[in-house]
Structure formats: C-alpha cells, structure tokens
Amino acid sequence: MTAYDNFFSSIAKSIKASEIREILAIIRERKDVISLAGGIPDPKTFPREELAEIAKRMIIEYGDQALQYSETKGILEVREMLSHFLLESRGISIDAENIIVTTGSQQALDLVARTLLDPGDIVITENPSYLASLGAFKIRGAQLVGIKIDKHGMRTDLLEETVKKLVSEGKKIKFIYTIPVSQNPAGTTMPPDRKKHLIEIANKYNLLVVEDDPYSYFVYDETVDVSPIKAYDSEDRVLYMSTVSKILAPGLRIGWIASPEKLTRKLELVKQYMDLHSPTLNQFIVAEAIRSGLVTRHAHKLSPFYKRKRDAMIKAIKEYFPENVWYTEPVGGFFVFVYVNKEGFDTGRLLRKAIDKYKVAYVPGQSFHTDGSGANSMRLSFSYPPPEIIEEGIRRIAELIKNEN
Amino acid sequence: MTAYDNFFSSIAKSIKASEIREILAIIRERKDVISLAGGIPDPKTFPREELAEIAKRMIIEYGDQALQYSETKGILEVREMLSHFLLESRGISIDAENIIVTTGSQQALDLVARTLLDPGDIVITENPSYLASLGAFKIRGAQLVGIKIDKHGMRTDLLEETVKKLVSEGKKIKFIYTIPVSQNPAGTTMPPDRKKHLIEIANKYNLLVVEDDPYSYFVYDETVDVSPIKAYDSEDRVLYMSTVSKILAPGLRIGWIASPEKLTRKLELVKQYMDLHSPTLNQFIVAEAIRSGLVTRHAHKLSPFYKRKRDAMIKAIKEYFPENVWYTEPVGGFFVFVYVNKEGFDTGRLLRKAIDKYKVAYVPGQSFHTDGSGANSMRLSFSYPPPEIIEEGIRRIAELIKNEN
Structure with a gap:
C-alpha cells in the first residue's frame, strides 16, 4: 500500500485529532450525561419564521445577484x-x-x-x-x-x-x-x-x-x-x-x-x-x-434569555462548589472558567470519569493555555441546557471536585 | 506613519493585485463593450422559484439544525x-x-x-x-x-x-x-x-x-x-x-x-x-x-441553453477568424481557448486597446500558463452574453487579430 503520510504537508502532519474532542463527540449520544462542554447557541433562540421569509424573499427579489x-x-x-x-x-x-x-x-x-x-x-x-x-x-x-x-x-x-x-x-x-x-x-x-x-x-x-x-x-x-x-x-x-x-x-x-x-x-x-x-x-x-431591524430586536431578546441561564450557573456554583475553586462571573457570553486549587487535580485526566461516573461533561482547560498550564482548569458553558439542567450539572461537577483528584 | 508592510506575511507580500483583473473590473460599467472575459453562469438559468421555496422550507422544517x-x-x-x-x-x-x-x-x-x-x-x-x-x-x-x-x-x-x-x-x-x-x-x-x-x-x-x-x-x-x-x-x-x-x-x-x-x-x-x-x-x-431531483432536471436544461451559445461562438469563429488562429471546440463548459500565430501578438498588451477601440474584452492567456508562455493566447467565454452578442463579440475580436500586433 501507498504510504500516504508522505503526501501530507508539514501543516497536515502537525495537526493531530484532539482526544478530548473525540470524547466530547461521543457524549452527544448519551442522554444520561449533562454537557456543559458545548458552547453552541440554544436553537430555541433562532428567529426561524423571520429568517425563512427573508431567505425566500431575497432569492425571489434579488436572485440574479443572490445566487x-x-x-x-x-x-x-x-x-x-x-x-x-x-x-x-x-x-x-x-x-x-x-x-x-x-x-x-x-x-x-x-x-x-x-x-x-x-x-x-x-x-x-x-x-x-x-x-x-x-x-x-x-x-x-x-x-x-x-x-x-x-x-x-x-x-x-x-x-x-x-x-x-x-x-x-x-x-x-x-x-x-x-x-x-x-x-x-x-x-x-x-x-x-x-x-x-x-x-x-x-x-x-x-x-x-x-x-x-x-x-x-x-x-x-x-x-x-x-x-x-x-x-x-x-x-x-x-x-x-x-x-x-x-x-x-x-x-x-x-x-x-x-x-x-x-x-x-x-x-x-x-x-x-x-x-x-x-x-x-x-x-x-x-x-x-x-x-x-431583526438583528437588533433579536439581540435584545437574547439578553434576558441567556441571563437566566448565567444566573442559574452562578447561583449553583455559589451553592455547591467548595472553597478551593476560583471562577469567573461573566457579564455576557456563554462561559464560566474555573480553576480548582487542589493538588494533582487534572481535568483532562478526569474527563472520562466525569462522564462515566458523574454523568457530566466540561471542556478541560489546558488546551486553552499557551504555556501548558491550566491542567486544573475547565470551561463550563451555560448556553445550551435549560436552567434546571445547568444547576444539576454544576452539582455533579461539585461532586467531582470534592471527591476526585 | 506605521510601515504596514512590515506586518505582512510572506504570502501577503507575494500576492500582487492583477493588473488585468483591474482592467476587467472596469468594463462591467461600460455598456458599449462586449465582454467575453467573465465566465460566470447566465443568471437566467438560476431556478429561483424552486430555490426560494426550498430555502424557506429548510429553515421552517429543519431550522434547529440548518441555522x-x-x-x-x-x-x-x-x-x-x-x-x-x-x-x-x-x-x-x-x-x-x-x-x-x-x-x-x-x-x-x-x-x-x-x-x-x-x-x-x-x-x-x-x-x-x-x-x-x-x-x-x-x-x-x-x-x-x-x-x-x-x-x-x-x-x-x-x-x-x-x-x-x-x-x-x-x-x-x-x-x-x-x-x-x-x-x-x-x-x-x-x-x-x-x-x-x-x-x-x-x-x-x-x-x-x-x-x-x-x-x-x-x-x-x-x-x-x-x-x-x-x-x-x-x-x-x-x-x-x-x-x-x-x-x-x-x-x-x-x-x-x-x-x-x-x-x-x-x-x-x-x-x-x-x-x-x-x-x-x-x-x-x-x-x-x-x-x-431539481439538480438533475436543471442540469438537463442547461445543455441546450449553453449549447446555443457555444454554437454561436464556434460558428462566428469559423466565419470571422483568420487562418492563423488555433482554437478549441468545447463539448461542454464555458470556454474557447485561442492562440494567435502572429509575430509579436500580445493579448495582455492589447487588452486596453481591445476595450477602447474594438469594444470587446477577453482574458489574456499568459497567466493561465505555468511557464510564462501564452502571450499570444486568450480565453473567450460564451456563458453570459446572448448568442447574437457573442457573434458580434467574435467579429470584433477578429478585427483586433487582423489589424493589430
């Protein structure tokens, strides 16, 4: 067989599939796991009817250019x-x-x-x-x-x-x-x-x-x-x-x-x-x-919608997380970032266990760092799940933090 | 002022704006010039109504995923x-x-x-x-x-x-x-x-x-x-x-x-x-x-539509072009390629004159070549203009070929 590796550029050779991405890809099919990993918008917010009408109208009215x-x-x-x-x-x-x-x-x-x-x-x-x-x-x-x-x-x-x-x-x-x-x-x-x-x-x-x-x-x-x-x-x-x-x-x-x-x-x-x-x-x-004006109107609706989710996450963190956790309190966006100050706590190593035993997923934080630090960090997203699921997810993360290292 | 050039990568430095592209960009606004340069599909062929309906329906029915x-x-x-x-x-x-x-x-x-x-x-x-x-x-x-x-x-x-x-x-x-x-x-x-x-x-x-x-x-x-x-x-x-x-x-x-x-x-x-x-x-x-089935049906309609244009171009070439022109006869696609066998005939150098004096545009062929050859070549496209305009365009190109070098 051909040695295909010889055909790859240095760029292609340097890019490796992320093990963490592979693990996180699997959990999409696991209904018992709460994912705070994702970070994608809640599709409930998409202005479907308006966009459907606009798409149709743009093609009918401006098709010569739009297509x-x-x-x-x-x-x-x-x-x-x-x-x-x-x-x-x-x-x-x-x-x-x-x-x-x-x-x-x-x-x-x-x-x-x-x-x-x-x-x-x-x-x-x-x-x-x-x-x-x-x-x-x-x-x-x-x-x-x-x-x-x-x-x-x-x-x-x-x-x-x-x-x-x-x-x-x-x-x-x-x-x-x-x-x-x-x-x-x-x-x-x-x-x-x-x-x-x-x-x-x-x-x-x-x-x-x-x-x-x-x-x-x-x-x-x-x-x-x-x-x-x-x-x-x-x-x-x-x-x-x-x-x-x-x-x-x-x-x-x-x-x-x-x-x-x-x-x-x-x-x-x-x-x-x-x-x-x-x-x-x-x-x-x-x-x-x-x-x-759809974009402006829509952005206004997003504030209260995601605020409820942000509030749910921060409230649960305050309630469940132990003292040794440093976390951020976002005024916008989709993410809370967490450092766990506990000897040997490694979020990458623990991800598999978090999913299998604690039924919760997050993104391990190390790969967001430029210097190899951050093994004790994780990114938690509140954008996708509803508030009550976010709360339960945080409770599970808290258990993980308390019980493992 | 900042010397912005210092910020550019070697890729950006190596890319130069194409003089020919600039010239061809101008002719879009000149109604008196027939362009055989383009190579874009004729928008009359776009299946607007069908695509408008499909776009709307995809957003309404599958919006959660489609958006x-x-x-x-x-x-x-x-x-x-x-x-x-x-x-x-x-x-x-x-x-x-x-x-x-x-x-x-x-x-x-x-x-x-x-x-x-x-x-x-x-x-x-x-x-x-x-x-x-x-x-x-x-x-x-x-x-x-x-x-x-x-x-x-x-x-x-x-x-x-x-x-x-x-x-x-x-x-x-x-x-x-x-x-x-x-x-x-x-x-x-x-x-x-x-x-x-x-x-x-x-x-x-x-x-x-x-x-x-x-x-x-x-x-x-x-x-x-x-x-x-x-x-x-x-x-x-x-x-x-x-x-x-x-x-x-x-x-x-x-x-x-x-x-x-x-x-x-x-x-x-x-x-x-x-x-x-x-x-x-x-x-x-x-x-x-x-x-x-829209794509298959549509492709079938394109054959007779563009065939008329191809036929118009080849017929005009046979009628008007002098003997010293080598050209291809396409069975599909949008292009005829031409080499003019005439001492010193340089399509790049002549483009400006073709536009200003002969009111016709083409793409000079040299930049399609890997070895700097092809100064005497040009690409002619029949995709966009209607057949009678194609014929007149070829007549003008023939004049250029006969009169200039």
Whole structure:
C-alpha cells in the first residue's frame, strides 16, 4: 500500500485529532450525561419564521445577484449595513470599503493569520484564550505568548512588561489578539481603563491589535461598559472581527473584519484564494436582517434569555462548589472558567470519569493555555441546557471536585 | 506613519493585485463593450422559484439544525445525497464518510493545497490551467510543471515523459492536477484512453491525482465520453472535486471533495481551522435540491441553453477568424481557448486597446500558463452574453487579430 503520510504537508502532519474532542463527540449520544462542554447557541433562540421569509424573499427579489458569484470583499449591500450597524451598536466608525465579509469568524482568524503571520512571529494572547484562534495562529507557525488574566480579563500591566521585554530582545511581535468582552473561555470582560491601556501599548510599541468580539452585542448587566477597543483606535491599528453566529444564527457562517485601511486590500487578495467570496445568498440574508431591524430586536431578546441561564450557573456554583475553586462571573457570553486549587487535580485526566461516573461533561482547560498550564482548569458553558439542567450539572461537577483528584 | 508592510506575511507580500483583473473590473460599467472575459453562469438559468421555496422550507422544517453549527466535514444529509448523486450521475462509488463539503471549489483547492503541499513540492498541471488553482498551489510555495495540451486536453505521452524525468532527478511530485472535461481555460475534454493513461501513470509512479470537475454534469454533445478519472481509480489515489456552482447556483458556495479514505481525516482537520464548517443552511438547500431531483432536471436544461451559445461562438469563429488562429471546440463548459500565430501578438498588451477601440474584452492567456508562455493566447467565454452578442463579440475580436500586433 501507498504510504500516504508522505503526501501530507508539514501543516497536515502537525495537526493531530484532539482526544478530548473525540470524547466530547461521543457524549452527544448519551442522554444520561449533562454537557456543559458545548458552547453552541440554544436553537430555541433562532428567529426561524423571520429568517425563512427573508431567505425566500431575497432569492425571489434579488436572485440574479443572490445566487451568483460576487465580490471577494463581500456584497456592497451587507458592507454598508454593517458599517451603519457597527456605528450605531458599537460606536465603531468604519467605511464600508474597509469591511471584509468572511465565512464565519473562523475564516477571519485564518485570513488574518495568513495575511500577517510568518513562522516564528509572535502573537500575544490572553492566557487562556480561544482554542480555535490559537490553532489558526499555530498552524501558521506563530509563537504564542499568553498574558495572565484576572477576573477583569487580560492584565495589561503584565502585557506592557512582556511587550517591553520581547521588544528589547529584538523579537518580532505581529499583533495582540484579544477577546475583551465575555471572553471565550474565561468569561471575563475588560474595563475601559484596560482597553485604553492595551491600545496605548499597541501605539507605543507599533503593534497591531486583533479584536475578536462575538459576544458584546448582548450582555446581562446593562451597566457594564462593553465598548470595543476599536472605538479607541486613533491610529488605525485594530482589526475588529465579529460574526452573526451568536446574534442571529451560526449556520449562516457570516462574519466580518473591520480593517485598518492599509490592510484591507491585502486581506481581500488573500481571501480570494481561500473561497473566492463568502456565500452571496447568506450575505443578502444578513443585510436584510440588519436593515429590517431583526438583528437588533433579536439581540435584545437574547439578553434576558441567556441571563437566566448565567444566573442559574452562578447561583449553583455559589451553592455547591467548595472553597478551593476560583471562577469567573461573566457579564455576557456563554462561559464560566474555573480553576480548582487542589493538588494533582487534572481535568483532562478526569474527563472520562466525569462522564462515566458523574454523568457530566466540561471542556478541560489546558488546551486553552499557551504555556501548558491550566491542567486544573475547565470551561463550563451555560448556553445550551435549560436552567434546571445547568444547576444539576454544576452539582455533579461539585461532586467531582470534592471527591476526585 | 506605521510601515504596514512590515506586518505582512510572506504570502501577503507575494500576492500582487492583477493588473488585468483591474482592467476587467472596469468594463462591467461600460455598456458599449462586449465582454467575453467573465465566465460566470447566465443568471437566467438560476431556478429561483424552486430555490426560494426550498430555502424557506429548510429553515421552517429543519431550522434547529440548518441555522446551527454543524460538522466540519459537512452535514450527513448532504454527504449521503452526494454519495448517491455521484454514483448515479458520474459512476463514482464513494461512501458518504469520504465526502468533505467545502465552501465552493476554491476552498477545496486551498484545502488540498494546505493538506498536501510544502514549499518546493511539485504539482503537475495542464498548461494552460485554471488561474485560481495555480494561485492556490503557488501560495503554498509549490513549483508548477505544466504539460502541453492539444485539442484533446493534456498530452499524457508528455506527462509520462515529464514524470519519469522528474522522478529520476529525485524531485518530489505531490499530485497531478487536472480538469479532464471542458477544461478551464482550454475548453478541451480528454478521451477515455488519456484518462486511463493518466491514472496508470499515477499508479506506476505513486502519485495522487486532483481531479477538478465542475462542468461534466452537462455537455453539448451527448455522444462524448465525460466519465471522471475517479471512476477508473482502483488504487484510491484520486481526490475528485466538484461544486454546485455551475449546475445550480454559485452564490451558495457549496463544493465537495470525494477523497481517498486515508486522506479524509486530515482534510477534515485542516478544514476545521479554515472555517469550522461550510454554511449549514446552504448544505440543507443542496441536499434537498439533489433529493427532489431539481439538480438533475436543471442540469438537463442547461445543455441546450449553453449549447446555443457555444454554437454561436464556434460558428462566428469559423466565419470571422483568420487562418492563423488555433482554437478549441468545447463539448461542454464555458470556454474557447485561442492562440494567435502572429509575430509579436500580445493579448495582455492589447487588452486596453481591445476595450477602447474594438469594444470587446477577453482574458489574456499568459497567466493561465505555468511557464510564462501564452502571450499570444486568450480565453473567450460564451456563458453570459446572448448568442447574437457573442457573434458580434467574435467579429470584433477578429478585427483586433487582423489589424493589430
């Protein structure tokens, strides 16, 4: 037989199937297990009837364009709608010319990685950070440097120290990657002074910032500041990326980058080789969903809906978890992050037992970390199960924490 | 100001905007110019009403899944439909497990390139070949080796010589990339003996084959053999890729790879970093369009529709072109390829003049070539304009050929 391994690229060879992903894939079929692993939106929130009508209407009325090839950067209609929407909802002033529509946020990450990163380049991230972002940077050969978080997100004092040190060593830092609001996996939100500090550091040391913001469009505490870093970006250094995955429907796979003017053209040229353009029909649907106000109305409904779930999780944690657990209290998003301060407690090693004996699943936290730390951490998601199931799930996790190590 | 160039990756630096693309972008607004450049489907063919109904129904009936995140490889429904469809329509026996849904064929090309190619690896293609494929391989650093074509496509006698030589020099050939039926840009179709010869060479020298087949589902001469190379693939070496872009609607961005079993998993893992998965809604639409018979019915309608256009172009070429023009006569697809045998005739240099003076546009052929040849060639597309406009366009091209050099 052919030795197929000889055909694989170095990228393909370096990518291994995740054992944890395999374990978590199995539990979908196990009705007796409560999963706090997932992190996907609750499909009860999808505005089906409205989207069905919009989809039909877009094809009937604009079929010649909606079913046709279209511009790599995205159709003008959706870029103009996004330009208005970003100004009104997030205070971001960006011309339609500098918006690039992507096939979900994941493509935005991959596109940024391919356009900006060469092997050995440094990317600074929160530690922990979003797994799929870290992966997209790593397959470009980037070296990841994680900055410790506290309950208010990235510690920008440590960020400045780190940048200063790396720069003094002559290292090439390409950008700071951050999810400032309702971070995945940590559930933390940076206060305005940290956001401002972060952009000051970028300005001072001539760095780009990649701001990933899927969650800030709905939060559970209206008094919290969730302004984007991009709104403080006076030197046009921030690539702001977001998506309709959390505020409308992930199955549409429509994300976008609000790009510094000088980067737009290169991003567009690189995207052309990736998929020519994102699905035209889906762009028409999103443009109409924004224009008609559906997205804004829908985001408003999501706040109370997910707040009940967040509250259920935090209440149960306070009730059931022992003292030796550090956890975050999210103002938005889908996640609570947990460190268990108990000698030898290893969430990766315990996952199988958690599922089989305690009938509960979570995502072990180590793979979200850039430095191999976090074996004692886990990500808990409240997005999918109903509140009473969340509570029972947390009770089971508490048992695991108390009984095992 | 920041020197943004320092932020770009080597990939981004290597990609230049195409001057020709810029020129061709302008002519869209010029009503006095006949464009034979494009190559996009005629939107009159799009089955709007049917697709509008299907889109609506999929969201209403399957919204929980159709609007949700889904499996990287593609939803099972569409992979099973594709498995049946490929067997019935193309004689390809492939299990749903080894089908990977992609965001259009372009992503399939990029995915294959990233999974199989390292810088310096050799890819063998037809010379000329599809521009965006060559680009996807080149940004992975591949070295392209083009095999001369004649009116029956790739000359597999030359292919064997070339492979033998490269192998004897210790060069690493990863795969042969071919569009055997209705090639873009050449419009050629390989007869069965060449297809068989090609797979024999792959077997003998232990190579993979990437078969790109967007066009064979409808042809203009029913007696011509358009069987895929994949149907002759006894050693599981052929990655067969296709798309609904030509047989349903490109705006859906749904393509697929029928993959050798041993490659499927790696392709899936690499795709995960590219866009997590292709749009779920669009996959449901395509699954239903296949299941309901719409795709098959529609492909049957396309044959007579585009045949009229092909006939108009070939008739006009025979009427107007001078003797010194070599051209192909396509049995399917959208393209006729032309070499003008006239000292110093340079289609790239003449494009501006063709547009301004002769009011006609084409795609200069050099960039389709792997070796810098083809300055005297051009690609002419008959897919978009109506037959009478095609005829007038060819008359103008004939004037250009006669008058300029």
